[in-house]
Amino acid sequence: MKHSILAATAVLFAACSSSTQVVGSGPSPSQDADVAPSGSETVTGNTAVALRVPPGHLPPPGRCRVWIAGTPPGHQARARTCDGILAHAPAGSMVIYRPSKDKKIVRVRYVDGERAGVVTTVRVFDLATGRLLGEERP
Numbered sequence: 001m002k003h004s005i006l007a008a009t010a011v012l013f014a015a016c017s018s019s020t021q022v023v024g025s026g027p028s029p030s031q032d033a034d035v036a037p038s039g040s041e042t043v044t045g046n047t048a049v050a051l052r053v054p055p056g057h058l059p060p061p062g063r064c065r066v067w068i069a070g071t072p073p074g075h076q077a078r079a080r081t082c083d084g085i086l087a088h089a090p091a092g093s094m095v096i097y098r099p100s101k102d103k104k105i106v107r108v109r110y111v112d113g114e115r116a117g118v119v120t121t122v123r124v125f126d127l128a129t130g131r132l133l134g135e136e137r138p
Contacts (some may be wrong), residue, residue, distance in 0.1 A: 009066065015061075018052060031129050040126060047071065049060075053067060053073070053096060054073050056128075057073045057076065057081035058096065058097065058106065059080075059096055059097070059098050060079060061098045061099065061100040061103045062098065062099070062100035063079045063080060063081065063082065063097075064079065064080060064081070064082040064085045064095055064096065064097045065077060065078070065079040065080070065095070065096045066085060066088055066090075066093050066094070066095055066096075067093060067094045067095075067096050068090065068092070068093045068094075069092065069093070069094070075096070082095075082097060086109075086111075086117040086119070087117055089109075089111045089114060089116060089117050090116050091111060091113055091114050091115055091116045092111060092112075092113045093110050093111045094109065094110055094111065095108070095109040095111065095119075096108055097109070098127075103127070104127050104128065105124055105125065105126060105127060105133065106123050106124070106125045106127050107122060107123070107125075107136075108122065108123045108125065109122050109138065110122070112122070119138035121135060121138065122135060122136040122137070122138050123135050123136075124136060
């Protein structure tokens with residue numbers, strides 16, 4: 001009896017102290033912290049999502065830019081028209097878009113880590129604060 005009480009207490013303690021892991025189909029952690037005005041960061045769930053593209057490297061309103069995580073800003077592709085840009089987006093990259101109608105937001109399309117040109121997630125950020133406003137379907 002004494003052993004069963006100890007075992008039950010151990011199980012209860014283990015259940016109370018376990019951590020929960022959230023698994024999703026969003027971008028990989030290496031992509032998560034890549035798009036925000038200098039230093040701003042927003043936390044959603046257990047994932048820090050920040051817009052870390054230097055302001056001078058964001059595309060102008062109405063244009064897009066392919067951004068590759070880990071590549072220095074000066075070595076990124078230039079901003080261009082958005083037509084056909086996914087054909088030039090390698091696996092694991094992001095396509096940053098600044099709408100010309102709402103210049104206060106930035107849309108980031110995350111490209112699948114293994115399939116070039118396939119968008120898995122679209123996140124919308126506030127340009128001034130870097131705050132994540134929400135997600136859209138790709």
